[in-house]
Amino acid sequence: xxxxxxxxxxxxxxxxxxxxxxxxxxxxxxxxxxxxxxxxxxxxxxxxxxxxxxxxxxxxxxxxxxxxxxxxxxxxxxxxxxxxxxxxxxxxxxxxxxxxxxxxxxxxxxxxxxxxxxxxxxxxxxxxxxxxxxxxxxxxxxxxxxxxxxxxxxxxxxxxxxxxxxxxxxxxxxxxxxxxxxxxxxxxxxxxxxxxxxxxxxxxxxxx
Amino acid sequence: xxxxxxxxxxxxxxxxxxxxxxxxxxxxxxxxxxxxxxxxxxxxxxxxxxxxxxxxxxxxxxxxxxxxxxxxxxxxxxxxxxxxxxxxxxxxxxxxxxxxxxxxxxxxxxxxxxxxxxxxxxxxxxxxxxxxxxxxxxxxxxxxxxxxxxxxxxxxxxxxxxxxxxxxxxxxxxxxxxxxxxxxxxxxxxxxxxxxxxxxxxxxxxxx
DNA sequence: CCTCCATGTTTACAGGAGAAACTTATCGGG
DNA sequence: CCCGATAAGTTTCTCCTGTAAACATGGAGG
Numbered sequence: 077x078x079x080x081x082x083x084x085x086x087x088x089x090x091x092x093x094x095x096x097x098x099x100x101x102x103x104x105x106x107x108x109x110x111x112x113x114x115x116x117x118x119x120x121x122x123x124x125x126x127x128x129x130x131x132x133x134x135x136x137x138x139x140x141x142x143x144x145x146x147x148x149x150x151x152x153x154x155x156x157x158x159x160x161x162x163x164x165x166x167x168x169x170x171x172x173x174x175x176x177x178x179x180x181x182x183x184x185x186x187x188x189x190x191x192x193x194x195x196x197x198x199x200x201x202x203x204x205x206x207x208x209x210x211x212x213x214x215x216x217x218x219x220x221x222x223x224x225x226x227x228x229x230x231x232x233x234x235x236x237x238x239x240x241x242x243x244x245x246x247x248x249x250x251x252x253x254x255x256x257x258x259x260x261x262x263x264x265x266x267x268x269x270x271x272x273x274x275x276x277x278x279x280x281x282x283x284x
Numbered sequence: 285x286x287x288x289x290x291x292x293x294x295x296x297x298x299x300x301x302x303x304x305x306x307x308x309x310x311x312x313x314x315x316x317x318x319x320x321x322x323x324x325x326x327x328x329x330x331x332x333x334x335x336x337x338x339x340x341x342x343x344x345x346x347x348x349x350x351x352x353x354x355x356x357x358x359x360x361x362x363x364x365x366x367x368x369x370x371x372x373x374x375x376x377x378x379x380x381x382x383x384x385x386x387x388x389x390x391x392x393x394x395x396x397x398x399x400x401x402x403x404x405x406x407x408x409x410x411x412x413x414x415x416x417x418x419x420x421x422x423x424x425x426x427x428x429x430x431x432x433x434x435x436x437x438x439x440x441x442x443x444x445x446x447x448x449x450x451x452x453x454x455x456x457x458x459x460x461x462x463x464x465x466x467x468x469x470x471x472x473x474x475x476x477x478x479x480x481x482x483x484x485x486x487x488x489x490x491x492x
Numbered sequence: 493c494c495t496c497c498a499t500g501t502t503t504a505c506a507g508g509a510g511a512a513a514c515t516t517a518t519c520g521g522g
Numbered sequence: 523c524c525c526g527a528t529a530a531g532t533t534t535c536t537c538c539t540g541t542a543a544a545c546a547t548g549g550a551g552g
């Protein structure tokens with residue numbers, strides 16, 4: 077009522093409020109059907125109000141996915157800029173950051189990599205995804221320059237890493253990384269196998 | 285009319301007909317919303333008829349996913365039993381078979397690895413998925429015994445392979461394997477990186 | 493101060509999930 | 523050979539969703 081904020085009209089930045097509500101729900105439930113009406117309800121507005129800010133459901137979904145890629149990129153950057161010395165260690169940290177992000181934002185992660193968020197339909201979403209991928213590319217270039225990683229086309233290593241981490245995240249989300257299937261430390265173990273293919277020379281697993 | 289088959293009553297195995305219709309649609313469109321009514325319509329029955337054979341939509345979805353895992357397993361088995369000599373070659377063949385399966389059954393593949401097909405809710409689905417995974421496990425055991433692959437816990441290699449192939453398939457399906465991102469032969473290149481981590485010794489890439 | 497328009501609300505409609513009541517055809521038994 | 527019982531399919535109904543259109547409101551600019 078007495079808000080002096082720059083809230084535009086009635087509600088006060090309903091656009092942001094809707095996004096926040098949706099993000100909160102996507103963080104809680106990967107199986108949420110994502111109904112626009114539920115978002116509106118939880119935000120305390122009528123079910124038609126969102127249409128004043130998003131032409132349709134898809135526009136909101138893509139905006140949420142875009143935010144997800146930015147957040148994921150931030151998490152990766154943070155992990156890579158930690159004071160871990162070895163490239164191998166940095167890689168593991170970044171991969172775990174991705175998987176952590178997925179586990180803490182299951183719905184959002186699913187959305188980001190689902191075709192509901194069609195990247196060809198939204199330039200900004202496409203750019204955000206490319207930016208995040210670029211973080212991986214730059215890291216691999218550096219790791220090759222430093223001699224830690226083998227000198228093969230960066231694009232090949234990037235595809236392998238992207239696929240592997242994404243695959244691990246999806247499997248973790250869907251609870252398909254059960255012990256009976258893949259042992260008790262599946263993520264670390266799988267990353268070690270990948271790293272054996274990325275890194276130059278041998279690596280003493282027992283030292284880790 | 286003159287059928288002597290054991291078809292139950294009116295339609296003639298409506299259950300099978302519904303499954304076939306659904307599979308056909310899942311093969312065509314990964315973005316299909318999958319409405320039970322559309323399946324019924326295309327099968328030529330009323331929208332309530334499917335409920336006589338599937339308690340709810342989820343039961344049908346899980347049955348479809350189960351069939352998908354069986355088919356995927358068959359594709360993998362076929363690829364592995366080809367007359368390719370090297371373990372490395374066999375692995376690539378099996379991985380490509382998986383990705384091919386995904387590209388030819390985009391909707392079904394999505395369904396199989398989505399949480400719509402909750403594996404904890406259906407024993408038969410769970411078993412089918414485990415069976416398919418078992419094909420990979422047995423191959424890795426053989427590859428290690430033969431000396432082609434490194435002797436590390438099979439579960440670790442399995443997790444890495446499963447994640448990588450699944451990740452590649454998902455990225456391919458969502459058209460995220462664009463050249464600008466990952467070069468022009470992303471699948472083969474990514475598998476090579478993974479194989480460098482799986483295999484013992486060095487491998488002359490130029491010979492392939 | 494008054495009017496305009498961005499931002500809301502209400503109302504309306506098409507389509508889906510699923511339950512319940514109703515219909516029909518097949519089968520096993522008298 | 524007819525007769526319920528019952529499986530299989532249809533109609534109808536309720537509740538939900540996405541989305542469009544009509545209506546309301548209140549803050550900003552003339």
